[in-house]
Amino acid sequence: MGFATALRCRECGREYPKEPINICEWCFGPLEVVYDHDRMASVVTRERIESGPPTMWRYRDLLPVGDGPVIDLHCGLTPLIKADNLGRELGLQNLYLKNDCVNPTYSFKDRVVTVAATVAKELGFDTLACASTGNLAGAVAAHAAKAGMQAYVFMPADLERVKIVGAAVYGPTVIAVDGSYDEVNRLCSEVADSFGWAFVNINIRPYYAEGSKTLGYEVAEQLGWRAPDHAVVPVASGSLYVKIWKGLNEFRDLGLIDQVQTKMHMAQPLGCSPVVTAYAAGVMDVRPVKPNTIAKSLAIGNPADGYYALKVIKESEGSATAVSDEEVIEGIKLLAETEGIFAETAAGVVVSALRRLAHSGAIGPKELTVAYVTGNGLKTQEVVEEDARPLLVKPTLDSFKEALDRRG
Amino acid sequence: MKRRVKFSFPTHLVQEPIIFQLGKDYNVVTNIRRAEVTDVQGWVVMELEGNDDDIDRGLDWVRDRGVRVDPVGGDVVES
Numbered sequence A: 001m002g003f004a005t006a007l008r009c010r011e012c013g014r015e016y017p018k019e020p021i022n023i024c025e026w027c028f029g030p031l032e033v034v035y036d037h038d039r040m041a042s043v044v045t046r047e048r049i050e051s052g053p054p055t056m057w058r059y060r061d062l063l064p065v066g067d068g069p070v071i072d073l074h075c076g077l078t079p080l081i082k083a084d085n086l087g088r089e090l091g092l093q094n095l096y097l098k099n100d101c102v103n104p105t106y107s108f109k110d111r112v113v114t115v116a117a118t119v120a121k122e123l124g125f126d127t128l129a130c131a132s133t134g135n136l137a138g139a140v141a142a143h144a145a146k147a148g149m150q151a152y153v154f155m156p157a158d159l160e161r162v163k164i165v166g167a168a169v170y171g172p173t174v175i176a177v178d179g180s181y182d183e184v185n186r187l188c189s190e191v192a193d194s195f196g197w198a199f200v201n202i203n204i205r206p207y208y209a210e211g212s213k214t215l216g217y218e219v220a221e222q223l224g225w226r227a228p229d230h231a232v233v234p235v236a237s238g239s240l241y242v243k244i245w246k247g248l249n250e251f252r253d254l255g256l257i258d259q260v261q262t263k264m265h266m267a268q269p270l271g272c273s274p275v276v277t278a279y280a281a282g283v284m285d286v287r288p289v290k291p292n293t294i295a296k297s298l299a300i301g302n303p304a305d306g307y308y309a310l311k312v313i314k315e316s317e318g319s320a321t322a323v324s325d326e327e328v329i330e331g332i333k334l335l336a337e338t339e340g341i342f343a344e345t346a347a348g349v350v351v352s353a354l355r356r357l358a359h360s361g362a363i364g365p366k367e368l369t370v371a372y373v374t375g376n377g378l379k380t381q382e383v384v385e386e387d388a389r390p391l392l393v394k395p396t397l398d399s400f401k402e403a404l405d406r407r408g
Numbered sequence B: 001m002k003r004r005v006k007f008s009f010p011t012h013l014v015q016e017p018i019i020f021q022l023g024k025d026y027n028v029v030t031n032i033r034r035a036e037v038t039d040v041q042g043w044v045v046m047e048l049e050g051n052d053d054d055i056d057r058g059l060d061w062v063r064d065r066g067v068r069v070d071p072v073g074g075d076v077v078e079s
């Protein structure tokens, strides 16, 4: 029956049965899944994991699901690439990239949604919903299609057409909300309260968020059962960052890896960096901001897990870096030109933060470092569009040679 | 309607009876769930109950006093 036993409030510790709720009725703190760790530890071994499927479902014992079928589009176990070219550029000899661009809907959000969809089915829901400006919408719509569930996807009305297409093609009902960002937020919370739907990042959030732990597990397994010295992770709500740390620590507690001395470095775009700002000011209170950045996938002004992310920085002796929009674009290009990986703006943020950490000496040249690349560049082509300038030629050799000369 | 909010108080307002007045003057029922108050600052997480207009007007007044008001639970619109 799986090893998840209950939900527990992160603030007051009250426990709740495994139901579709995300907030403690008592203190309004966020709920988190609790597992029977002893029973889990008696079953889970490296061999058992290695003989599992070549997807993130090889870690199903550590995820909050039962024994039935899972809603899977073949998510996870994405490549961990030794990035020697980028490493040379940055002065890092032991740099790896975790490439989550190649997930079924081209971002790491498939990891959280495959868990959310599976749990939603187990809980008896027939409808999956989310509020999204892109990545999550596609992941929810695709998994609902595979599961034979209805899907409702809420988007701000001013969203670019291509982002809508990336979700609409899977056949969900797309709702374009004509209102401010805050109003869209409010509406979605109200819908989640009053319709009997599985809203993946609202009433299913405790289960959903657990999916991100697999980005910690996979990296540790792919490194030959060890944790990296450094991880560089993009932060929007802060959930991914917190869960990678949790995943590594669970692996250590289960005896699958020896120790975790990973320094967790978070990266945000300067135009939406409430967590970095709190860290820099030395406070644990994250002040919401109005996002203004090209890194739309990280534009969450009021991050649900900001406080817990700050705790992870402290616990892991990590750091927090904010980079400008220009650096985001430089980061995308640097990654593409050195490693042949076209990633979206979140990765531009990570690569530029990584560059700063390498230059400042926060990451040493020989230390084992993993940078997380969480979404595909085809989703945010507009930010590098200007650099696509083909050499225009007539269909003659002369014209072609001339063009080459002109290019210099 | 119910609404869950977090008030953050700057130093000079920590000792003011703002929540009391919000309840009294705007017909909003305030139900405190979690709080941390020190000499220099404080925050309070609570549920407000009343009609939507009263809550909106009440929160405008609270903001005018210099208290920051944020929704609890973070943004739900993700990428």
Ligand SMILES: Cc1ncc(COP(=O)(O)O)c(C=O)c1O
Binding pocket: A107, A108, A109, A135, A234, A235, A236, A237, A238, A239, A240, A241, A297, A298, A344, A346, A374, A375, B078, B079
């Ligand atoms: C591509 C990409 N990377 C990273 C993140 C950050 O995730 P989190 O909200 O868990 O911090 C997001 C979130 O939307 C994303 O879309």
Ligand SMILES: [Zn+2]
Binding pocket: A009, A010, A011, A012, A013, A014, A024, A025, A026, A027, A028, A029
């Ligand atoms: Zn609680």
